[in-house]
Amino acid sequence: MVRWRRILGGLAAALTVASMGTLVSASPASAEPDGPQKVVGGTRATQGEFPFMVRLSMGCGGALYSPTLVLTAAHCVNRTGATTSITATIGVVDLNSTSKVTRRSNYVYRAPGYNGNGKDWALIRLSSPVTGFATLPIATTTAFDSGTFTIAGWGAATEGGGQQRYLLKATVPFVSDSTCNSSSMYNGQIVATDEICAGYTAGGVDTCQGDSGGPMFRRNASNAWIQVGIVSWGDGCARPNKPGVYTQVSYFSSAIASAAASLGG
Incomplete structure (x- = not known):
């Protein structure tokens, strides 16, 4: 069974090099070594359709919770603490686009008590705010x-x-x-x-x-x-x-x- 839906850090970097010619590496500190999770059966999104979408360098996705925070899955990171090893790409549907905006991380907060069974959420703080992009509010009920x-x-x-x-x-x-x-x-x-x-x-x-x-x-x-x-x-x-x-x-x-x-x- 493929449990998680992230691409492993090394594989993600290799695929990025092969398909896009740009190396975006993820250190072992930024992502767990084990754990599995494109959209199957999907169609291409248009530029600006989902401005809150974020691509993370360890092979995961995320959404802009605020101009400085990305909401993602706990299994995409390995601990709470300072880290500059994650790169977030924002503002484009084409990861090769020259108009993409990137930010490095400076801190990760992983859900307390996360052990691989539920509680699968985390926040990544960006080194500086991104402006001009809509954030995605979360459901509270x-x-x-x-x-x-x-x-x-x-x-x-x-x-x-x-x-x-x-x-x-x-x-x-x-x-x-x-x-x-x-x-x-x-x-x-x-x-x-x-x-x-x-x-x-x-x-x-x-x-x-x-x-x-x-x-x-x-x-x-x-x-x-x-x-x-x-x-x-x-x-x-x-x-x-x-x-x-x-x-x-x-x-x-x-x-x-x-x-x-x-x-x-």
């Missing part, structure tokens, strides 16, 4: 934790594939905890309080390796984007009866806001 969600990322387009140059997007439907935990799907592996599932019973559309930490989002009552999930894990990519599993942001909204405040964001 369960009101938006159902319906149809949008997913986006630069991860693999097929299970086991490499990261993509262009940002892809797709939509996936909510899957209830009871259905996702059924014997035909994840057989009790879902942490119902911490996680939310989304995908099609038939498969075909999903996040995949390299999408970890990226947002799952939808429109709120005011038709603005709101983040309801963080790409976390799944059994392979886009397999039948194996929907994507996402951190349920609403459950952690207070903890995320508190951590953000402590980081000055």
Whole structure:
């Protein structure tokens, strides 16, 4: 089973060199050595469509929580503490674009008590603010934790594939905890309080390796984007009866806001 949906640091760097001619390295301190998660079945996003999307150099995604903070997955980083080893790329759908904005990290906050089973969120503080890009508010109640969600990322387009140059997007439907935990799907592996599932019973559309930490989002009552999930894990990519599993942001909204405040964001 491919659990996490991040590309391993060394592999991500190698793929970046091979496909884009630019080396963006990640030290062992910035990402865990083990752990799996492009958007499978997606279409190319247009420039400016999702201005809050962030690509992280360890092979993960993220979203701008504030001008100085990126919300991502805990399994994309290995500890809370100072680090300058992560590069965030912002403001483009094409990672080769000369108009991309980059920032180095200066601190990582990983969810307290994270042990690989739920609590899969983290904040990365940037060395200086980015301006001119929309941030992505997080859901603070369960009101938006159902319906149809949008997913986006630069991860693999097929299970086991490499990261993509262009940002892809797709939509996936909510899957209830009871259905996702059924014997035909994840057989009790879902942490119902911490996680939310989304995908099609038939498969075909999903996040995949390299999408970890990226947002799952939808429109709120005011038709603005709101983040309801963080790409976390799944059994392979886009397999039948194996929907994507996402951190349920609403459950952690207070903890995320508190951590953000402590980081000055």
